[in-house]
Amino acid sequence: MSVTPGDDSFRSAIGEVAAILEDYWEDLREERLPVTPDLHPGDVRAMLPDRVPAHGEPIRDVLADVRRVVMPGLVHWQHPSFLGYYPTQTSPASVVGELLASGLAVQHMMWSTGPAATELEEAVLDHLAVAMGLPERFLSTGDGGGVLQDSASSAVLVAVVAALYRASDGRWRQHGTEGRYRLYCTDQANSCVPKASRIAGLGEPTLIPTRAGTCEMDPRALSEQLAADRAAGVVPAIVVASVGTTGTCAIDPVADIAAVCREFGAWLHVDAAYAGSAAVCPENRWINEGVEHADSYAVNCHKWLLTGPPCDAMWVADRHSLTAAMDIRPDFLRNQASDSGDVTDFRDWQVPLMHPFRALKLWFVLRTHGVEGLRAHIREQLSHAALLADLVRDTPGFELISHSLGLVCFRLAGDNARTERLRTELDATHRILVTPTTVDGRYILRAALGSRLASQTSVRNAWALVRETAASIPDDRPASSDPTPTTPTTPVGAR
Template sequence: MGPEEFRRHGREVIDWIADYYQRLESLPVLSRVAPGEVRAGLPAEPPAAGQGFDGVLADLDSVILPGLTHWQHPSFFAFFPASATGPSILGDLLASGLGVQGMLWATSPAATELETLMLDWLAQLLDLPAGFRSESAGGGVIQHSASDAALVALVAALHRASAGATETDGVGAGRFSVYTSAQTHSSVEKACRIAGIGTAALRKLDVDPATLAARPAHLAKLLAADVAAGRTPALVVASVGATGTGALDPVAELAELAHRYGAWLHVDAAWAGVAAVCEELRWINAGVERADSYCTNPHKWLLTNFDCTAFWVADRAALIGALSILPEYLRNAATESGEVFDYRDWQVPLGRRFRALKLWTVLRWYGADGLQAHIRGHVALAQEFASWVAADNRFELLAPHPLALVTFASREGDQATRELLQAVNASGEAYLTHTLVDGRFAIRMAIGSVLTERRHVEAAWKAITSRAAQPGQGGNSVRVG
C-alpha cells in the first residue's frame, strides 16, 4: 500500500469511524449474534491473493459490526467505561503510524521521555504524592492494564521481601502471603498464580457491612497468624473503587499494618483514581502517600483509549531489581550511564508501544478543566440516578455511591433482580452488569461513557422500572424528566 493508497483508504477509515459514532445511538448496545455466527459469515480459508480494502470495510459493516457489543454506546452502563475519544484515537493512530518500539530509551528517546513527563503531569493533575514523580526515587510508567500493575507490584514485593532471592531460587511454595479485600478485583488472585505463589497464598479480608471496605482488624489478625506460621507477608492490596461496588478501603490503616510486617502496599484505583482530577473528590487519595505503588486507568474514565494504565512506585529500585535482565544485545551507552529510564525494566514484556502519545493528545486537548467537567458530569448523573432508586419502593441501594457507580437490587429478591437485569439487557436499550453484595445478587449501574447524557440515564431508568416486579403491597414508580 503506497502513500497515495494509504491516504485514500485512511480517509475512508476515518469517515467510517466518524459515521459509526453518528449512528451509534441507533444500534442495540449488546450484540445479538449467536455463537459461531460471526465466523460463519467469513471465508473459512485465507485469501490466496491480496484483496482490496473496500472489501474489508464492507465486511466490517455486514459481519463484524453486528457481532460487537458497543462499549462507546451512550447507554452502556456495564462493567466500567472504556473510554474512546477523538483526540485519543488520533494519538493512537499517530503511534501506529510511527511504529516505535520503545523498549529502551536508546530505541526512541522521545517515546521514553514523553511517557515520563505524561506520568508526572498526571500525578500532578491527581495530586498524588511527590514521591511518585520521576525526579524522586519513584516514578511512573504506562502498563497495559491494572492486572499488569498488580502483577509487577507483586513481583517487586516478592523481590524486596526475599532480598532478591526469588530471582535465583524461585518463590517456593508456602513462603509468602498476599492480602486483599473480598471486594478486590480478581487480577490479584491471577497475579498470585502467575507469580508462582499460587491461590493458596491469597488471604481475603473481611469487609465492613456498611461501607464494604476492608477491615484493618482482620488484616492484623491474618498477618500475625502467617508470621507465626513462618510465612512472609509480601503484598497488601488496597482498593480505591472496587469493581463490584466501588468500595474504598482505608489505605492509611492498611499501609501501617503492611509496613509493620515489611509488606508492600499497592493501591488499585483502576476506575476511581482519575476522579481526583476534581479537587472536591481528592479525599479518595487519603493515605496514598503511604503506598509503595499505585495505579489508575485513564482508559476507563479519563477519555483515553485502551490500553493505558498509569502505574507509579515510590521506590523504583525494587521494581527494576525484580524485572531487569540485560542481555548483551540490549547494552548501550545511555543504559550504561544510568541517566535514563529503560521502561522494559518496569514491565513484564520487553517490547512496548508508544502509548504516551494518546495520553499526551488527551491531556492537551481537554486540559484540566475539560477532564474535571467530564468526571463531575458523570458523578452528578449517578447521584441523580441513585435518588430515583431510593425513592422507588421496589428497589434498595446496596452500597455507598459517592462517585459514578450505583449498586442496587429488587426488594423482591435475587430471582426478581436477575430477571430484571436479563430483560433490560435483552431489550437492547441499555446494558448493565451484576455483582454480589453480602451474598445478594445486585445490579451495577456504571455511568462513564463519553457520550452519555442525562436523557440516556433517564431512558435506562425507564427500561428498568417498566420491567420491574411490583412489590406485594403495590408500589409507586418514581417519575423523571
C-alpha cells in the first residue's frame, strides 16, 4: 500500500515517526542505549529483505523494520557519551523544517525555479551572519552573500575554484591550472582541504609549519613560503585557515594570515566547520578575529547549531568571484530573471545543479530558539567541556593535553601504547566513543562535547567509565613518576 498525502496512513505514519524520535531522544538522554552497536560487517544486511517486494507493503511494516533492524545497528551520534569526531546534531525544530522541505520537494537551482526558497535562504544566511557577529561584507545586501552547502568539504572546493578564477583573471576557465597555482594550509587542516586541492587539479597542498608548541599556522612561515613560490613563478592562489582544527580545535591566527594573503593576492578561506558556531556568544568572538579580511568562511550548522545534517553555511565577501567561476548557462537554464542579473541563482554557488531547500530547517531552528536559545545551548556545551577538563586534570595518571571550546584532549601518562589500549578498551564497552589524534608524536584522545541531550551527570558518568577502564591498564612507568603531574605543559590550541 502506498502512502499518499490526504490518506490517513500518511498522517499516522508521520505521527509514528514523531513517536519513534521522541522515544529515541528520551532513551538517549537517559543513556538506555549503547553509543555504538556490537556488530560484525554483514550482520545488518543479513537481517534485511533481499529484494524490492513485488507489491507494496504497509508502511508500518517498514517502520517496524526500522525499529528492529536499523536503529539497533546505528552509532548514536546524539548520545551524551558520543564524544568522537565533532558532533553531528539535530533538534525537533530542524526535523519539522526538514520534513516540510522534503514534502514540498522544491529545488531552487535558480531564483526562477524557487523564488521564495531563494530569498528565504538569502535572508536566513544574512540573519545567521548577524547573529554570529560576522563581518558586514558577507551580507547579501552588499557584494557578499551566503549559501547553504551540503558540507564544509564542498565549501572549501568552491572556494578553491573561485580563488583560481580570481588568481588567473578568469583564464583558468580556458587553460586550467597549468601547474602554476597552489593551495596552502597546515598539517592540522581537515582532510577535506587536501582533497579539494586534488580535485581542483592543484595536487597536494603546500604545508605551512605551525608555531612552536602549538597547532596554529605560523604566519611568518606562510609569508616566506609565498615569497619563495612567487619568485619561482608559482601563483599562491588560496590559503585555508582553520578556526578550530579537527585534531585539537586550534585556532589559526586569521588576522596575521589575512595580512599575508593581502600582500600576495591570495584568497583566504576560513574553515570554521565546528568552532564557528561558538561565535553566536559574544564572549567567543575572539575566534573570528581577522575574519573581516577573509574572502570566504564556512561553518557546519549540523555540527553545533542544532540543525540536522547536511547543512553547511558558507559566506563569500565578493559573490561575483564565485559565480563568475561557476556560471555555465545552457539554453535550458536561460530565463528572464537570470538574464536580468537581479536575482541569485544558487546553481552558480555550488557543484551540483539542483539546490535543495535546506534553508527551511535552519530557519525553523533560528526562529524557534532565538539568539538567546542558541547561546544557551553553546554555553551549556562549553560548561560540559570545562567540567570534563577539570575531571581529567584532577585524575592522577591522566594528562590534560588541551581544552579548546567544546573539545578536551587527554592521554594516559606514559607510553602511547597505554592510551592506544585505553581507546581499544573503551571501544569494546560500546558505552562511549572518543577518537584519537597524534600531536608531536603523542597519541591522544579527543572528547568533543556537543550533545543537546547531555548533562553534567552524563559527563561525570562518561569520565567515571574512562577512569574505571584505565584502572585495568598496567602502569609500567617507574614508581617515582607517581603521582603524575596532570597540568598540561603545552595547552595545544587553547587560549
